Amino acid sequence: xxxxxxxxxxxxxxxxxxxxRSIVGIASMDWERMVETPDIQTFYALLPGQQITxxxxxxKWILISLASGLTLTVHLRMSGRLYVVTDERVxxxxxxxxxxxxxxxxxxxxxxxxxxxxxxxxxxxxxxxDHAHGPEPLSEGFTPAELARIMRTRxxxxxxxxxxxxxxxxxGNIYVSEALWMAQIHPLTPATLVAAAQIPALHxxxxxxxxxxIRHEGSTLRNYRNGYGQQGQNQEHFLVYGxxxxxxxxxxxxxxxxxxxxxxxxxxxxxxxxx
Ligand SMILES: [Zn+2]
Numbered sequence: 371x372x373x374x375x376x377x378x379x380x381x382x383x384x385x386x387x388x389x390x391r392s393i394v395g396i397a398s399m400d401w402e403r404m405v406e407t408p409d410i411q412t413f414y415a416l417l418p419g420q421q422i423t424x425x426x427x428x429x430k431w432i433l434i435s436l437a438s439g440l441t442l443t444v445h446l447r448m449s450g451r452l453y454v455v456t457d458e459r460v461x462x463x464x465x466x467x468x469x470x471x472x473x474x475x476x477x478x479x480x481x482x483x484x485x486x487x488x489x490x491x492x493x494x495x496x497x498x499x500d501h502a503h504g505p506e507p508l509s510e511g512f513t514p515a516e517l518a519r520i521m522r523t524r525x526x527x528x529x530x531x532x533x534x535x536x537x538x539x540x541x542g543n544i545y546v547s548e549a550l551w552m553a554q555i556h557p558l559t560p561a562t563l564v565a566a567a568q569i570p571a572l573h574x575x576x577x578x579x580x581x582x583x584i585r586h587e588g589s590t591l592r593n594y595r596n597g598y599g600q601q602g603q604n605q606e607h608f609l610v611y612g613x614x615x616x617x618x619x620x621x622x623x624x625x626x627x628x629x630x631x632x633x634x635x636x637x638x639x640x641x642x643x644x645x
Contacts, residue, residue, distance in 0.1 A: 374539070389423065404488050442489075453595055455599075464481060482593060504536055504538045528559050528564055545579045547610055548610060551618075558644055582604065586606070587601075590605055614626065618641060
C-alpha cells in the first residue's frame with residue numbers, strides 16, 4: 371500500500387509530465403464513487419479547461435494544483451496508480467478514471483481494489499485536509515521534541531500511534547515496521563512508555579527509512595507504480611518488513627510477525643524486547 375515515499379515519488383514523477391497542461395475533459399469514468407467531493411455533476415462540470423500548475427503531496431494525498439485555485443487530490447489507498455499515458459493504449463478494466471490533456475496525453479487512475487479516492491477541493495477544503503493530518507515527518511517542524519510531544523499523551527501501542535495520520539502524516543505499515551526495528555522498539559510498547567532516550571533514535575529512524583525509500587523510488591509490493599507506470603525498488607532493501615523467519619540483519623534471530631489491528635508487524639524479538 372503506497373505510503374509517504376511512494377506518494378512522493380508518484381507526485382514528483384507526474385509533475386514534469388503534466389505541469390502547464392490543461393485537462394480538456396474526462397475521457398472515461400466507470401466508478402463515480404471514487405469522487406468524495408464535490409457531487410459528481412459538479413466534478414464533471416468543473417474539471418474541463420483546468421490548467422495544472424503544480425503537483426505536490428500532503429500525507430498520502432497527491433495534490434494537483436489547478437490555475438483556478440482548485441486542487442484535484444488523489445489518494446491511492448491499497449492499489450491505486452496514477453500515471454500518464456502518451457500512447458494509444460486501450461483503457462483496461464482496472465482504470466476507472468481517465469483525464470484527457472491538451473497535448474493528447476492522458477492521466478490514468480487505475481485501481482484494482484477500488485479503494486482509491488478523489489476530491490476536487492477549494493481553498494477551504496484543502497486547509498481542512500491539511501489540518502486533518504499530523505506533521506510531515508520529513509519537514510523541519512518534525513523534531514525529536516515534536517515526536518516526544520505526540521507520544522507523551524498516548525497509551526496506544528507505538529505501532530498504532532505512528533499509523534494514525536492525525537499523529538504523524540504519511541507513515542504506514544511498512545515504514546513503521548522498518549523504523550521500529552531500526553530504533554529497537556517493540557511495536558506493542560505503549561507510546562507513553564517508550565524511554566525518552568529512545569525517542570531521538572526513533573525520530574532519526576523514521577526519517578532514515580523514508581529517505582531511503584524515496585532514493586529507491588518507493589516500494590512496489592504488488593500494484594504501486596510511479597507517474598510513468600514504473601515500479602519502485604525499495605522492496606529489495608527491507609530490513610524486516612515481509613521477512614518473517616529470515617535472520618535479523620543485526621543479531622541473526624528469526625524475524626517475527628505479529629498482527630496488530632489486523633495489520634502485520636515485523637520485528638526482531640531479540641533486538642526489540644517488550645519491556
Ligand atoms: Zn535482531
